[in-house]
Structures are given as structure tokens and as C-alpha cells.
Amino acid sequence: MSFLSIEHLTKSYGTHQVVQRFDLDVQPGEFVSFLGPSGCGKTTTLRMIAGFETATSGAIRIEGRDVTHLPPNARNVGMVFQNYALFPNMTVAGNVAFGLKVAKASGEATRARVAEMLGIVKLDHLADRYPYQISGGQQQRVALARALATSPKLLLLDEPLSALDAKVRLALRDELKALQRTLGITTVFVTHDQEEALSMSDRIVVMSEGRIEQLGTPFEIYNRPKTRFVASFIGTLNILNVEVVDAQSGAIRIDGQEARVGRQIMAAAGSAGCAVALRPEAVTLHDPGNGGNRIRGTIADVAFLGAVVRVKVEIGGSRILLDRFNSPGLPPPLPGESVTLHFSPDDLVPLEAA
Template identity: 60%
Template sequence: MSFLTIAKASKSYGATTVVRDFDLAVGKGEFISFLGPSGCGKTTVLRMIAGFETPSAGHISIDSRDVTLTAPNRRRIGMVFQAYALFPNMTVAENVAFGLKVAGADRATIEARVKDMLALIHLEHLAERYPYQMSGGQQQRVALARALAPKPQVLLLDEPLSALDAKIRVSLREEIRAIQKQLGITTVFVTHDQEEALSISDRIVVMNGGRADQIGTPFEIYNRPATRFVASFVGTLNLIDVTVADPAAGTVKIGEQIVTLKEVLAASSGETVTLALRPESGSILDGARGDTALTGEVVSSNFLGSVVRTRMRVGESLISFDMFNSPGFAPPALGERVTLRFSAADLLVLRD
């Protein structure tokens, strides 16, 4: 049973619609990420859940209670913003205590809860510092503790890591996920960083043009994209335009080579369709396994640290593939003809 439900929600500003017929059911304790480019509507949906925006149509409920028109301070929502939004004139402890004071909690309750929250984020020793005396990562931890202190039913995080450097982002996102699991709180996380979404989410909502293009687990989103947009937005991808040879047999023509897919094609012979193939799906090494092969000419090879990304030309298509870097591995030379072996199941037919 869903704990947070968004049903047919839309949001318009005058003649401009930024969210369209948005549906989502979130289970209690689930970690959901909204992933998409700037302007896709992900933050607007988050703000509608928080009560900062009122839907133009549709309904929002939390724990079976309709909160569509309920004021933000009556929704039991905790929110962490991108820019920390800490009170500069308050200490760490005072910032964490703020929501509890507004709620009218007694002094003993506030002191005990603040102590618990600071222990949770491992900043007990900084209780008397002010925000300007702390790093960005420490400030965002305090913002998280402040949001959690009043024991909200739902935690909302609006790109909370985007202002931090790469190493701090990785450690803090892992810490956020660990805290979320420990508390079992239903969480909605907004990001445009696909690695963040893939690494910490139970499910991901990929948004495009105010709609949810696909909702699924990180594994499903990455390996079985439902639309061309999802396939191209999440991860690196080869998009290969091919000519249908025999729809019933699932055969297509790439250049002069015939490839058999794992499905019957809903297309006519001679029609062009687009296939997707992840660069890590194949190998050119001797003895590589796979029921499908393509042979082409190497046109570039780039060293990327842990992997070497090589591109080969097959007919009119350029296909990239990744090989793990190792001391004994020599990348193929430019102009060399190589055979890429992979599973036919890794070739996806993209549909808009």
C-alpha cells in the first residue's frame, strides 16, 4: 500500500504547463529519486508535495490523508534545500532545535532530540558553532538534522549535494542513504545527476517535459529504458539506426551485416528503427562470449583511466565500446578491423 500518493497532478503558470498528469505511488520507507534535466518539472512536483505549490489539477495524499490544500506546516514534511538555508545567527544546536521550538516542544524534549540528531550526523562536537564556521558538507548535514528533528512523515531533498565538491558529494549521499534506512523514513530526492540517482535509490522517476517517462528500479532504468529519452539521458549509449530485414525473424541490417534480435519487430521490411547498445556490453578480446558479433574499423581510442573507450565504424554507424584498463591490455590501433562480440539481448529497440 502506498504511503505517499500523487494522482493526476498538473501544474500550470498561466498558459504554460510545467507538470502534466503526474502519477506516483511511494511505499512507506521507500527512497525515490526524481531524475531529469533542468526545467523537466521535478522540483515543481517536490514543491507540490511540500505544499509550497498548489496543483492546478489532481490530488496528493500522505498516509491516506488528502493534503492537496493543506498548508506546508501541517503536512509533517521535512525539507532539505540546495542552498542549506541555515539561520546564520543561530548555532548548530539552535538550528536543529528550530522546528521543535516552533512546534511547541518542551525544553527537555528539545535538548534530547537535538542531542540525538547531532549524534546521528556525527557533529556533536560542533553544537556551538555557527554556520559560517563550518564547511559546506557540515552545513548540509546540519540542514538534514534540522529537517529530521521534528520526526516528519516524509523527507524531501531538493538537489542537496549540487553545491558540494565531488568527493564530499559521494560520501554525503552514502550518509544520507544510511540515515534514511536507519530511520525508515519515506524520502523523495531530486537530482540531475544520474550517478546519484542510480547509486542510492529504491526507484527512479525519470522526468521529461513535465511527465514521468519511466518509473523503475535503477537496474530497470539503466538496462531496460522505456523510451529514447531515458536511454539517452541515463548513462552512455550507442544509438544505431538500422534497416529492418525480416520483422518476423527479428533481423536487421547494420551496414552490410545482418543481426538477429531477441524480439519480433513491429515494423515493415526496409523500415528504419533505432537500436541502443551500452558501451560496456561487448568485448573484442579473444574468447569473448556472445551470440552476436559486429566487425568494423577502429576510428578512435580514448584512455579514460579505468576504461579505454574505442569507437569503430560499421556501415554508416559509429559504435563505442569500453574495455577495462590493465597493464597487459593494448588498445586496438586506428584503422584496425576488430570484431565486437555481445549478447543479442543487449540490443534494445527504442520506442518514443
């Protein structure tokens, strides 16, 4: 049985529907991310799970119990907000103890639990400080410790890392995932950062305009995007309009040049092969000798990105980006140079309509 089950969930404000028929089953201990641009409905969905927003229709169940219309304090969930929402007049220890006091835990039990949680997030030495006396990263840990102190069955995280600088964000991302695995707590994480979602999640829900565009593992979402939106939102990607010559054999044309796409992939896409996705790292300038696709073009631009060199190639009316690792002994090609691009038929992914 699913730990968290969401069925046909919708949310409307007047005539504007911000969440449309949202269906999701989350397994015990799973880390699921809601990923999408601002305004796609991911935070609204999270707040409905927490009980801070009322669903217009649909059902939310936690361990088989219908919590759709229960208040937040009756759902046994912990939530970390984007701005942490710490109480400025309480110490770090006081903030962590807040939920336990509301639950009327004994003083001794509260002190022991606070000490335990501060030890887990490595802030026991800051117990007597106030929020304004600690860094943003430390405040995030306090908020996380407070959410976990009451032993919730479900942890909800609303972009908890977005206010941090890049270096701290990267470190806390790893710590957060490690803590989630250690505790085994089922977690739903909201983010607009694709790298966060790809690196932390067991599965990702990609959202756009209030609906689910695609649900899958990070590997599936990145390597096999189903729609043009998912393909363009996740990572750098080439999206090419193609002419389908023979869907059964996988024969296509890219700007008049013949190519092939994997037949099993084309069969799965049905009639949606009017556009294909191609990752830059799947394209090379050397022939791997596997009988793959060969497309002629001209170097339009070369960008040095440190570990990666990104090359832009014109092929007729289209442009293809390719990425290759920087090698000090291999200078990049020059603009205007004629080249042949090589890539496998299986690296071309036909896209469905959104």
C-alpha cells in the same frame, strides 16, 4: 496501501504546463528519486508535495490523507533545500531546534532531540558554531538534522548535494542513504546526477518536459531504457538506427550488416524497433563463443580513461563505442585497425518513441 500517492498532478503557469499528469505511488520506507535535466519539472513536483507550490489539478495523499491543499506545516514532511537555507544568526543547535520550537516542544524535549539528531549526523561537537564557521558538507548535515528533528513522515530532498565538491559529495551520498535505511523514512530525492540516482534509489522517476518518461528500479532504467531520451540521458550509450527485417524472428540490419535482437524484447517493443540502444560495456573485440552478433568495423579513436579504455569504432555511417577494463599487459587497438565487434542479441534494446 501506498504511503505517498500522487494522482494526475499538473502544474501550469499561464499557458505553460510545467508538470503534466504526474502519477506515482511510493511505498513506506522507499527511496525514490526524480531524475532529469534542468527545467524538467522535478523540483516543481517536489515543492507541490511539500506544499510550497499549489497544484493546478490532481491529488496528493500521504497515508491516505488528502494533503493537496494543506499548507506545508500541516503535512508533516521534512525538506532539505538545495542551498540548505540555514539561519545565519542561529547556531547549529539553534537551527536544528527551530522546527521543534515552532511546534512548541518543551525545552527539555527540544534539547534532548537536538542532541540526538546531532549525534546521528555526527555534529554534536559543533553544536555552538554558526553556519559560516562550518564546511559545506557539515551545513548539509545540519539541514538534514533540522528536517528530521520533528520526526516527519516523509523526507523531501531537493538536490542537497549539488553544492558540494566531488569527494565530499560521494561520502555524504553514502551517509545519507545509510541514514535513510536506518531511520526507515520514506524519501523523495531530486537530482540531475544519474550516478546519485542509480546508487541511492530503490526506484527512479526519469522526467523530461514535465512528464514521466520511465519509472523503474536502477537496474531496469539502466539496462532496459524505454525511450530514446532515457537511453541517452542515463549513462554512455550507443543509439543505432536499424532496419527491421523480421520482427518476429528478431532479424535486423545495422548499416547493412545482419544482426539479431532478442525476440522477446522485440515483441515487447512492437513496432518501435527503428532504433536500438547498446551499452559500451556490452560490446567486446573478442569472440565470447556464444553465437552472438558479429559486426565488422574500423577503429576510429581510442581514449584512455584510467580504469577503462573507450574505443570508438566506425561501422558504415554509424559509430559504436565499446568499453573495456584497462589491462597493463593488453595494449589498446590502434586507429585504422579492422576489427569485429561481438555482442549478445539480448543486449540490443529497442526504443519506444518519447
